[in-house]
Amino acid sequence: MSASVVDAEFTFELLVCRWAELAWPPGDGDSEPQATNPSDDSVVLVSRQLGTQRRRWDTIVLECDPEGLAARQTFGDRTIDSELLPIVRHAPAEWGFYRDALPDPGYDWRYVREAIHRAGARGLINKRKNGNRIEIRRKRPYPDWVRRIIAIENKPDLDASAAAALTDQLTHDVDAGLADEVWLATSRTGASVEPALLRKFPVDVGVLTFDFTDRRGAAVEADDANVDWLPSSLDTGAGSDVFDAAEKARRRRWIAERAYGKGWRSITETMRPDCRHYELRRAGRGLVPSCAAKGRCQTEAECGSRCGAFEPEPPQWRTGGWPIDGGPGKGIQRLLERRREREREN
Numbered sequence: 001m002s003a004s005v006v007d008a009e010f011t012f013e014l015l016v017c018r019w020a021e022l023a024w025p026p027g028d029g030d031s032e033p034q035a036t037n038p039s040d041d042s043v044v045l046v047s048r049q050l051g052t053q054r055r056r057w058d059t060i061v062l063e064c065d066p067e068g069l070a071a072r073q074t075f076g077d078r079t080i081d082s083e084l085l086p087i088v089r090h091a092p093a094e095w096g097f098y099r100d101a102l103p104d105p106g107y108d109w110r111y112v113r114e115a116i117h118r119a120g121a122r123g124l125i126n127k128r129k130n131g132n133r134i135e136i137r138r139k140r141p142y143p144d145w146v147r148r149i150i151a152i153e154n155k156p157d158l159d160a161s162a163a164a165a166l167t168d169q170l171t172h173d174v175d176a177g178l179a180d181e182v183w184l185a186t187s188r189t190g191a192s193v194e195p196a197l198l199r200k201f202p203v204d205v206g207v208l209t210f211d212f213t214d215r216r217g218a219a220v221e222a223d224d225a226n227v228d229w230l231p232s233s234l235d236t237g238a239g240s241d242v243f244d245a246a247e248k249a250r251r252r253r254w255i256a257e258r259a260y261g262k263g264w265r266s267i268t269e270t271m272r273p274d275c276r277h278y279e280l281r282r283a284g285r286g287l288v289p290s291c292a293a294k295g296r297c298q299t300e301a302e303c304g305s306r307c308g309a310f311e312p313e314p315p316q317w318r319t320g321g322w323p324i325d326g327g328p329g330k331g332i333q334r335l336l337e338r339r340r341e342r343e344r345e346n
């Protein structure tokens with residue numbers, strides 16, 4: 001594998017996600033300066049490619065309260081979506097009419113009733129009919145499980161045009177104040193002053209530089225990051241020019257839930273591991289997808305149903321020692337799903 005593999009934004013992003021899982025927060029090694037939030041007892045969960053309608057973050061790190069996270073896990077592994085979350089959070093300890101218990105949704109209550117039935121079917125709350133009234137009761141309190149949300153923008157190759165486009169995005173992230181910290185992750189050039197520090201990014205944005213190459217190509221290790229610039233801690237509790245305080249809190253809860261359910265290994269849900277050319281390559285302490293037909297790491301976008309080189313796994317692969325319910329592609333999906341669950345339980 002060549003160094004150019006690491007230049008691919010998608011591969012870089014996966015390696016940053018894996019590094020965050022291994023080593024967040026940055027600055028524990030020899031690099032200076034130290035990060036603003038030295039390690040406490042927070043449990044780290046990592047996700048990728050989610051955010052709001054206007055802005056999608058590449059890597060999301062959740063610093064979680066361990067007890068809160070354990071309590072969240074009792075609600076299951078799936079995201080509690082934005083319709084269910086107010087119901088789960090506000091369901092009373094004793095049976096109550098749902099309209100008395102829940103905040104006004106701002107839209108028709110019949111959609112709330114539908115969501116109550118979904119929440120009940122998923123075992124998130126108790127519900128019953130009392131005459132023609134629907135009553136709800138919580139099973140357990142929904143915990144306050146996220147301490148901080150960190151947004152990381154990945155841009156391995158920071159040329160002038162990429163930097164110009166990023167400036168607006170990072171400025172929006174700082175102004176919105178949804179994340180507690182905003183970072184830029186880029187490839188380390190080895191220059192005496194890294195190019196990222198010469199660009200006109202907001203001073204509140206931290207800069208992490210990575211060298212993800214070893215003699216075999218792409219590889220991630222826990223000590224791969226340098227902190228070249230420290231971020232400011234953003235005020236996520238107060239309203240901003242972009243969101244008022246209540247909307248910000250609502251979006252932060254929603255981002256946290258999405259991140260919890262999605263993780264960052266959901267690539268098998270969007271790519272084609274059932275293609276005969278799909279492989280996983282070891283990259284130090286991580287794994288990255290690779291396409292044997294293209295001879296490189298394929299992007300998430302090109303590895304889909306419209307890929308001209310797609311070929312299904314031959315049927316005999318499914319009988320050559322692989323479980324009856326799938327060939328190597330299924331094996332890859334199971335491997336990544338097991339890892340995703342393991343990280344949630346850590």
Ligand code: SF4
Pocket residue numbers: 272275276277278279290291292293294298302303304307308309310311
């Ligand atoms: S050939 Fe296409 S679908 Fe198959 S692994 Fe490569 S990029 Fe993905």
